[in-house]
Amino acid sequence: MDMDAFLARLQNYVTLPGPTRAAMSSVRHVLRQMPRGKSIINEGEVLKRVHVIQKGWAIRKRILEDGRRQILNFLMPGDIFDLQAMIDSRSDHAIETITLCEVRSIPTQEFLALVSEHPALASALWWSTVQEEGILREHIVRVGRRNAIERISHLLIELRRRLILSESADADESVSLPLSRQLIADAVGLSPVHVSRTISSMRRMGLVSANGHLRVLDWDSLASIAGYDDQYLHLDARPLDMTGCVNVGDRETTA
Amino acid sequence: MDMDAFLARLQNYVTLPGPTRAAMSSVRHVLRQMPRGKSIINEGEVLKRVHVIQKGWAIRKRILEDGRRQILNFLMPGDIFDLQAMIDSRSDHAIETITLCEVRSIPTQEFLALVSEHPALASALWWSTVQEEGILREHIVRVGRRNAIERISHLLIELRRRLILSESADADESVSLPLSRQLIADAVGLSPVHVSRTISSMRRMGLVSANGHLRVLDWDSLASIAGYDDQYLHLDARPLDMTGCVNVGDRETTA
DNA sequence: CGCTCGGTTGAGATAATTCAAGTGCAGTGG
DNA sequence: CCACTGCACTTGAATTATCTCAACCGAGCG
Secondary structure, three states, X not given: OOOOHHHHHHOOOOOOOHHHHHHHHHOOXXXXXXXXXXXXXXXXXXXXXXXXXXXXXXXXXXXXXXXXXXXXXXXXXOOEEOHHHHOOOEOOOEEEEOOOEEXXXXXXXXXXXXXXXXXXXXXXXXXXXXXXXXXXXXXXXXXXHOOHHHHHHHHHHHHHHHHHHOOOOOOOOOOEEOOOHHHHHHHHOOOHXXXXXXXXXXXXXXXXXXXXXXXEOOHHHHHHHHOOOHHHHOOOOOOOOOOOOOEOOOOOOOX | OOOOHHHHHHOOOOOOOHHHHHHHHHOOOEEEEEOOOOEEEOOOOEOOEEEXXXXXXXXXXXXOOOOOEEEEEEEOOXXXXXXXHHOOOEOOOEEEEOOOEEEXXXXXXXXXXXXXXXXXXXXXHHHHHHHHHXXXXXXXXXXXXXXXXXXXXXXXXXXXXXXXXXXXXXXXXXXXXXXXXXXXXXXXXXXXXXXXXXXXXHHHOOOEEOOOOXXXXXXHHHHHHHOOOHHHHOOOOOOOOOOOOOEOOOOOOOO
């Protein structure tokens, strides 16, 4: 597979010119295979590279002093992270694989050079930041104002939607998700046993099947239970004409 | 007051050169005064301008079909919003004033031109985006994995911290916050009556006073109850050398 | 003066948690 | 091939945090 997951995802909304695509595939990088449960970035770690998930799933997470864990987001093929390496030295959260993963890392400087030479890429990254913020906000709503079954349903639907965008899944295919009860619990702010109970009842309703891997049977009912609305993913977004704009060149900084 | 709240805030981490500051104050804009409770942006609205809170407080919020409300974030003097107007036409959430506000709006195109001519500004905006994402993530942790008193304490501390950064408050001054029980409840995902009860008990503990406006008496105890840690605000951030980077120029896009 | 609105407080209901025991499957070693 | 162990999941029962409903209070305002 020479088609990069990252590229595939970006192409959803920006058509990247040939030279840009070429430059992206030839940029200096490291491709690492990592087993499940391995930490990619630790909280407080100094960031020196930008990463792209090539295969597999990972999570962003925060751990409180007493061990409580909150999953902030799921990362799947094509997702880029640690863009903030470009201005900020330390990560405020950790990143960990939850399946076998292939992760590509690009040194910050190389990445910046790439972006500066390929404007369409800058615009694409800006879009991906907007989308990610939307996802974070929706996660707040999910956890803050929805009950157990709504939270879980809403999460599952988002994940499928994003999986389809990443081109790792087809729309009709009944996607199977690599999620344990514990992961779901820490993502939506419930206890694992309550998640288990809730999923059991969803199974009884014929919404999902859960022998081994979790599999959704009825996306439509799920969406209506969850009150799901795509808008926050900004799938309709089209880049504005940014000609001649946003040239982050030299900086005049002190401190 | 010729010193712009936005400028003041940006100066926290990037020193903007004189010409940049001059350009910022002379950019074409509209300055609006709005009473409390007025909507600045509606969910789904097409975004055409970038906004800066000059005075007062506002909230980002989402309303579910059945009326449940989730406050996503608070906006205070110096906060900029709708940067996403630059690529995306529709807002996925609403913005509403919660005090008397002064809001400055700049047409997207003018703003883009400003940024493109003043690289230090681009770097500053990138920082502010990173900070905002950090705030969103911390809000997820707050709502997902903390109990009532922790949520409320943590929120209050963050707000004070940001208020100090915005230079609308002094560090020693015992800040008074324009928050109703209902607002706090919708921010941290609780019912207003439970918030009221929790605050009552905080008052009994000598942590806050709440005659009329809410006022914190003991920040240190509050911080230790909340398990508060500044890291996510990235106050230590220093812009990297982005020389020659991120030139979002022409785009090669198709639909 | 009488309203309205935010806040407080009580009592009962409910959603979710904790603790604990039990099930079933996958992997390992004999 | 079978037993043994570990681990994720399930289920029950008791507990707790939070919610809802409802009454009441007090300040601000026409």
